[in-house]
Amino acid sequence: MPTPDRVPLTVITGFLGAGKTTYLNKLIRQGLPRDSRIVVNDFGDINIDAELIEYRDDRIIRLGNGCICCTLGGTLAEQLAQVLRLKPRPGALYIEASGVAEPARIADIARVSRQLKLESVLCLVDASQISHHARNPYTGDVWRAQITACDQLIINRLPADDTLEHAHALAMLRALNPHAIQTLNDSLPGPSIVNPVSATERLKPMPPAPSVGGFGWRSVSLNYAGAIDAARLERLLLEYADVVLRAKGILARLDRDGSQVLQLSGRSIRWLPTTRAAAGNALVCIGIKGARFDELSAKLTQLECTQNPVAHRSKTAMPADS
C-alpha cells in the first residue's frame, strides 16, 4: 500500500483554565490552512469566538468519550482513524487534548501511525496555579506528566518578573522539563487578569468548609454588621448567576424589620420569614471558582461598605481552594 505524505499532528495539552482554547483561537485567527482539522477532546466549554463559528462546523471535530483507551468503542484511537479517512484527507491535525490526557500516549499515536507525523507537543501552563496543581492529590501526577512530555511550554499568567513567585515558577517548570522551549504567552486579555483580585484581597482566607468538597468550587461567607439593600443583593446575584450555584443566608434588610432567610437555587431567589434570632447577619455563597466569582465576592463585600460605611465586619471569610 503506498504511503501518502504524512499529516503533521500537533498535540495541545494543559489543564482546564490553562488557556488552551485561547491559544487555539489565536492560531485560528493567525490563519490555519483551510484543510486543517482540529480535534477537541475536552468536555463542554470550547469558546470559539463568534466570528470564527464557521470553524466549529467545518474543521472542529469533537471527541465525546474521554481519555481511557478502549472504553467500549468510539475511542480516541478509533475516532482519529476515522478523521484520517475523511475525503479529502486533512492537511494538518491539531488535537486539543483533555485536561487529564497523557500527552505521551497521544504522541505515540503519531509515532506509530503510517499517516501521521508528530509536529509538536505543546503544554499550556497557568503559572498562577502552579502550586495548586502540583499539590493536587487527584491530578498532580497528570499535571507533571503533561509538562514532562511536551517540547514547548507556553506559560500564562506568570507573576511579575521581579517577584520570587516568578523565579519559583520558572525554576519548577525547568526542573520538570529541562528541554522544552519556554514561551511566555502575551496574548491574554488585559487588566482584569493582570490585577484580578485586588478587591478580594481584603477577604481573609479561612480553612476550607468541609461541606464543599469539590476543588472546582469556591464559597464565600460574609458577616454583615448592618442591614443590607435586598434589591441590590438580588441584582448582584442574578448578574453573576452563571457562576453562583447556591446562596443562602439570614440577613437583616434595610426595607424591613427583622431578619429574613435568603435562598438562591437555580436562578430563583426567595426570601422567607424566620423565627431564628439574627445573631449573625450572614450570607454564604457557593459558586464556580474563577475570576468572575472573585469579582462577585468583592462586590458582595462592598455591598455592606457602601450601605453602611462605618460598619466593621465581625468576621469575613473566603475559604481557600478545598
Added chain:
Amino acid sequence: MSITIFSAKRIHTMNPSQPEATHIAVRDGRVLGVGPLEAMQELGDYTLDQRFADNIIMPGFVEGHSHALEGAMWNYLYLGYFHRVDPEGLHWAGADSITTMQQRLREGADTLAPGEPLIAWGFDPVYFEGTRLDRQLLDAAVQDRPVVVMHASLHVMTVNSQMLQQSGLHQHPGIEGIMLDAQGQPNGELQEMAAMHAIFETLGVNLFEAVSAPSTLRRYAQAARNAGVTTITDLYNPLTDDGIAALRQVTAEAHFPVRLVPAMSALAWSPEQGVERLLHCLELGNDKLQFGLVKMMTDGSIQGYTARMKWPYYHDGHANGIWNAPPEALQRMVQVYHQAGLQLHIHTNGDEAVELMLDAVQSALDLWPRADHRHTLQHCQVIDHAQLRRTAKLGLCLNMFANHLYYWGDIHRRHTLGYERSRRLEPLASARRLGIVTAIHSDAPVTPLGPLFTAWCAVMRESASGEVLGVQERVSVAQALEMITLGAAYTLRLDHKVGSLEIGKFADMAVLDQDPLTIDPAHLRDIRVLATVVGGEVHANT
C-alpha cells in the same frame, strides 16, 4: 380482556408480603394476582397455562449494567475459553486450548474472501498462564491474511505477523503498548491507544460501527432472553438521533423480548446539551423503552491499570491510573445533572475515583438537597469501609461487578490489589449490612451475560483458580437473587414496574429448571433458563 393463569412448582415473587406462591394471573401484560389457584376464582374467566407447572418462576432478571455492544460482538468469531451461547441460541464450545483456538481460527478464515481480515474476540489470557498468545501462534493458524484477536477485556489485542506488517507496527519496538518478545521484536500483543489506532487505521473500518443499529439491538435482546433477563440496560449510549430512532423502532416491534433502559453517555455532550437531550427523550419512551439515566465514566479498569487508586496504589507498584475526564469537569457534570433532577450512573473502579465522586455527590446534595436521587456507583470494585459508610449516608446505590471475582480475581489477588484488598473486592455483604441498595452485573460483553452466574459469583466469591476472595463478603442466595431482580430494578428507578411479581407490575418472568433457593449454592450457575415471559408473552428458550 382475557386472563391467563400460569401455574408453577413454585414462584419466588420477591414480594416481602408473599414471598412464595404457586399461581400467577396475567391480564393486559400485567400481573393481576399472585397466590393459590383457589384465590383466583374470583378474578373471572381464565385460561390455565400449565406448561411451567414443574418449573420455578422468578421475576424476570434485571441486568443493570451491560452494553448493546454484546449484540455486535457476534459479528466476529468467538474465541473465549468458556462455552457461550450466541443470541441465535447457537452454542459455541469454549476454545480451551491453543490448539482448539488455532483450529477455530482456520475454520473462520475459510469462510472469508481471500485477503479479508479475520477478527475474533473473547480470548482471555488468564486461562493460558505460561503460554502467551503471540504472532507465531496465530501465524501457525492463519498467515495468508491479517488476524486480530481482541482479548476479553477489550483493552488488549493480539495480531498475526501479516497484520503487524501491514500496519507497520513491526518497525516500532520502542513504543509503549507494543509488547516485545525475548529478542526485542514486537510479539503481536498490542495495548494502549497508539497501537490500537495503527490497527484501526490499517483495517480502514471501526470494529464497533454497528453498535446502535436495529439488528444489533435485536441480537442483544435475544442474548438477554437466553439469560432470563427481561429488563436490560445499555449503559453507555450516546443517544444520537439515529440511535434514539433505532431504540424506538425495535421496542415498538411485536414480540420484542426485553425492556431496554439506555443510559446516555454524559461525555458525548456538554452537560447543558445532555440535560436538554435527555429531558426531550423522556417523552419518547414506551413500555419497553425507558429513558432517564445518565452514565459518566470517571476512571478506567483495575486490570488495565487505568483505575484511579488511593495509596498505596497498585499492589505490584504499577503507576496509578488515569482520569477519563478532568476531575473538575466530572464534578461539574454531577452538579448539572443532579440539579436537573436526572439520575446518574457513575463508573468508578478504583477507590480514588470513588472518593472524587462521593465528594461530588456530597457537594451536589449540599447545594440541592434531593431525596431519593438513587445516583448509583457502577462497578465500584475497590471501595473502603469509610467510603461505604459515606455511600450509605449520601443515599447512593451500588451496582457491583461481581463477575470480576471469578474472571479477574486471581489477577487482583496477585498483581493489582494484593491480599487484603482482594478480601473486599466487591464488598457486597458490607454494602448490605449498611442498608445500601445493591445490584450486581456482568458488564456484557466484557463478561458473559448471565444473572444466575453473577449471583453465583456474589454467593461463592470464587476466583477461576478456586480461591475464595473474602468469605466475610459472601452474601446469601436470597440476597443475591434480590440483587439481580428488585435491587437492580431500584437502581434503574423501575422497582414499581419490574423486579418482583406483584399485582399491577409488568408480568415479566424468568422460568428456571431448578429452584435457586433449594439447590446447593455451588450449583447456582448451572440452573437453566427455560423461558422468559415479558408482559405476559412467553419467549421459550431454544
